[in-house]
Amino acid sequence: MRLKVAIQGIKGSNHHQVAREYFDDDTELLECMSFDALVESLLNGTADKGVMAIENSIAGSIIPNYNLIYHNKLHVIGEHYLHINHNLMVLKGSAIADLSEVRSHPMALLQCKEFFRNYPQIKLVEDADTAEPAKRIQEEQLAHVAAIAPQVAAELYGLDIVAPNIQTIQNNATRFIIVQTKNKLVAQMDEKFSEDGVNKASVRFITDHKRGSLAAMLNVMSDCNLNLTKIQSLPIIETPWKYAFFVDITFEGFANFEKAKSLLNIMSEDFKVLGEYKNARL
């Protein structure tokens, strides 16, 4: 049976690109129109694994996705960094001068807005996805509309790239995570879970507003030879002055992480490991 992978957006999106790079070719893609729908497909078993954007070097974390993972008890089993290239693509035969409108995901528009300063006649219109407008341009033969999308979208939907890499900041990596339900994980673990290669973890914990409580947690991590690669505080909506922290850590020996876990678990409230996986960063 082929692996079913849920992606956010349709084929031709950056999520599709990540699925292609992370998994073998022999997967079946499930297109989800929102991150909620993606999570739902994992929970109800329609998909085996999901690909989810989680942070961007420009805009920071996608906090709602952290909360989706936490609240639905999903498990992070891997990560993948995609170098995002935004390409301006049009119907074959169209040119930039013909355009009155460009459609894409709000983040893509934001990252390319400098490019469009020279084209004030082109209106930037937010869409739910990058690939979706590309598909629509072909289907509806829209000669005056462009999409900003990954190259794979131009290939799939037969569009011409009239301006490649139009993002202002060239060094634009987005981090994606691969998630699945805990049930699937347990079933797999019996067969083949191994600490081999596991050198990164994502954790969430709560501290009260006592002075130094976060510093104490970080001291333990440092003492156990863990490196922090990300930290993000988030107020607990229902309880003022309590904070949840989403922290990513890398480590060399799994034993170090095990030791830190025991300590951190005692020192904080609701300490949860969201995933233990292989660091994909070079």
Added chain:
Amino acid sequence: MRLKVAIQGIKGSNHHQVAREYFDDDTELLECMSFDALVESLLNGTADKGVMAIENSIAGSIIPNYNLIYHNKLHVIGEHYLHINHNLMVLKGSAIADLSEVRSHPMALLQCKEFFRNYPQIKLVEDADTAEPAKRIQEEQLAHVAAIAPQVAAELYGLDIVAPNIQTIQNNATRFIIVQTKNKLVAQMDEKFSEDGVNKASVRFITDHKRGSLAAMLNVMSDCNLNLTKIQSLPIIETPWKYAFFVDITFEGFANFEKAKSLLNIMSEDFKVLGEYKNARL
């Protein structure tokens, strides 16, 4: 001369609501269609102060705004918390059953999507702002379109609220900051800057990826009796393995903060105080 306050969005938006609550009534509002335009109005002197959403208890920080403040050397001079109520508003005479579309800011749509599960015939359409669709419904007499906007928008544009407070999470506070240019600040400081009442600061600094470097910074803060209310790491795009941290701290004595500043400045790179102001949280 009346104080000129730049807001993101048009009158009737949450930014307008904050300007009303934070400043005296006798201010002139400058409507800006983006946060970039707002910053520009401060830099070129069109506006004296600006109101900027900076974090939301649901979606987290608005990182691009942190970067705007830092890169344009703006100074945070105050903060304000607004309890966000999303109201569904329509043309007088329309009812929910008449609606085919609801328009609002993507964040407002996200926060109300549970409500619309019961109305699958209503399409959710992203707009640049909350108040703008409200205004347009009145101007163009759109009987089948609703807006999700603050109450002030219904008042200003003569719409009926058919469903108040439709957000899923009721306890939804957004933090806004008040910013101005450093030049204005220096001019004012000569007259009247005082440490009185200043008990919160926003700082930004860079650490290298040496183990424990962030823990060391937090230890100093704790030793100097500072409380951390927010922390956010952000990779430095150009330099892998270097991280910028945006940190908010509260304190009781300004001298404690002064002492911490001297130490933190030595221990990190590019330590910058983005603002020293009065904590608005009860």
